[in-house]
Amino acid sequence: MLWGGNYQGDPDRAFWEFGASFGFDRRLLAEEIAASRAYARALGECGAIPREDARTLDAGLAQVLENARAVPGYLDLDVEDVHSFVETRLGEIVGELAGQGHLARSRNEQTVTALRMYVRGACDRSAAALGALVEALCDKGTEGAEAVMPGFTHVRAAEPITFGFWAGAYAWGFARDRERFQDARRRANRLPLGSGALAGTPLALDRMALARELGFDAPSPNALDAVSDRDFAAEFAFACAQTQTRLSRLSEELIWHSGPEFGFYRLPDAYTTGSSLMPQKKNPDALELLRGKAARVQAAVQRLLVMQKGLPAGYQKDLQEDKEAVFDAADTVLGSLPVATGVIAGLALDRDAMRRAASREELFAATLAVTLARDGLAFRRAHHVVGALVAEAQASGRPLREVARERLQAEHSGVAARIDTIFDPDEAVRAKAAEGGTAPETVRASLATVRGLIRS
Numbered sequence: 001m002l003w004g005g006n007y008q009g010d011p012d013r014a015f016w017e018f019g020a021s022f023g024f025d026r027r028l029l030a031e032e033i034a035a036s037r038a039y040a041r042a043l044g045e046c047g048a049i050p051r052e053d054a055r056t057l058d059a060g061l062a063q064v065l066e067n068a069r070a071v072p073g074y075l076d077l078d079v080e081d082v083h084s085f086v087e088t089r090l091g092e093i094v095g096e097l098a099g100q101g102h103l104a105r106s107r108n109e110q111t112v113t114a115l116r117m118y119v120r121g122a123c124d125r126s127a128a129a130l131g132a133l134v135e136a137l138c139d140k141g142t143e144g145a146e147a148v149m150p151g152f153t154h155v156r157a158a159e160p161i162t163f164g165f166w167a168g169a170y171a172w173g174f175a176r177d178r179e180r181f182q183d184a185r186r187r188a189n190r191l192p193l194g195s196g197a198l199a200g201t202p203l204a205l206d207r208m209a210l211a212r213e214l215g216f217d218a219p220s221p222n223a224l225d226a227v228s229d230r231d232f233a234a235e236f237a238f239a240c241a242q243t244q245t246r247l248s249r250l251s252e253e254l255i256w257h258s259g260p261e262f263g264f265y266r267l268p269d270a271y272t273t274g275s276s277l278m279p280q281k282k283n284p285d286a287l288e289l290l291r292g293k294a295a296r297v298q299a300a301v302q303r304l305l306v307m308q309k310g311l312p313a314g315y316q317k318d319l320q321e322d323k324e325a326v327f328d329a330a331d332t333v334l335g336s337l338p339v340a341t342g343v344i345a346g347l348a349l350d351r352d353a354m355r356r357a358a359s360r361e362e363l364f365a366a367t368l369a370v371t372l373a374r375d376g377l378a379f380r381r382a383h384h385v386v387g388a389l390v391a392e393a394q395a396s397g398r399p400l401r402e403v404a405r406e407r408l409q410a411e412h413s414g415v416a417a418r419i420d421t422i423f424d425p426d427e428a429v430r431a432k433a434a435e436g437g438t439a440p441e442t443v444r445a446s447l448a449t450v451r452g453l454i455r456s
């Protein structure tokens, strides 16, 4: 135990188990040891301990990490947390000197230093995994840059778009999620070490050098803030939650559109499972889990915010609750992204099914109204006229294009003559050529831009 000089007897056993965090914060062992080694060296540099002692501590700490990797059962120790574990094991190697590594240092700064290092790494890994997903969407979208399909609003077919355009919508969203991790990383990357318990350190530590050595951009500017701050954790969890929420939306859409009622594409077998009863089934379990797991990642944000809300400045044990929420959010997103990437890469497009669905007449009503407006009718009026044509077609059971050709003959003969072109999905998407639109050339350019962005 790291304390106990003014205690008699042991802590209550149930409380001890309740309060210990080593069960989960052992995941921060590598970060804790890296930070402790740098701190030991910094103690030597500033003359707080003899350089020889600093070297002994540094080597001992390296040995603890090595043992944790190589010696079976090395982690089976009844300690309070990862910081206690390291000091205890270090004591077995270097004796009482182990305590000197803790000179003027508090676990309050250690725990948040290690967590920041973990979050920084998790931001990098999430950004990389998002990059791979965006690449897959760009590849598949380029493959289907010309493939027309219906675009939806209110889950009702609205206007023809291309598959590439649809894929691009998600690619741009995931590219923003990637940026969000990069932003979160910047704010996480401040070094708390040198904050002491809350008031700073009396030692002449070169905190900037310590920060650089540990890959931080700078030391934290206020010790009390440094030990209290968990907004970097909540922000990381939000980046995870937004990503998982987008994965959930993507999954929902893929589930519908790969089903027999739509049939726009087939999911790769490797990401579906069979039914124990119904031999014909290929269930989209992977996608359902991507969607279902959005709940837990969203909950992580909530956990981190609610955990903080009543806390005064300074370390309180409540803050120990930060780690499991962060780990769970990171594990879930990092487990999800490669699965989503695999599903996208393996989609088998059914261009005919998409084209059939994109050729349904009602998808061209808006284009017809715009064409009439360009033929001299005020747009609101044109909208009304086409609405009436749709109603007539539905009431009479005749195709809209026949009704339109007939009714527009007298006053808009030019439009009537071009009806087949207006009702052609390829024409419809080609017309949306302005930046951001669904025209195949525009889509190809947009996919190339987002690809460039994530590679930069």
Ligand code: ARG
Binding pocket: 021, 025, 080, 081, 082, 107, 108, 111, 315, 317, 319, 320, 321
């Ligand atoms: N295990 C603790 C945590 O995760 C470390 C800090 C404990 N500090 C203290 N004074 N109790 O937050």
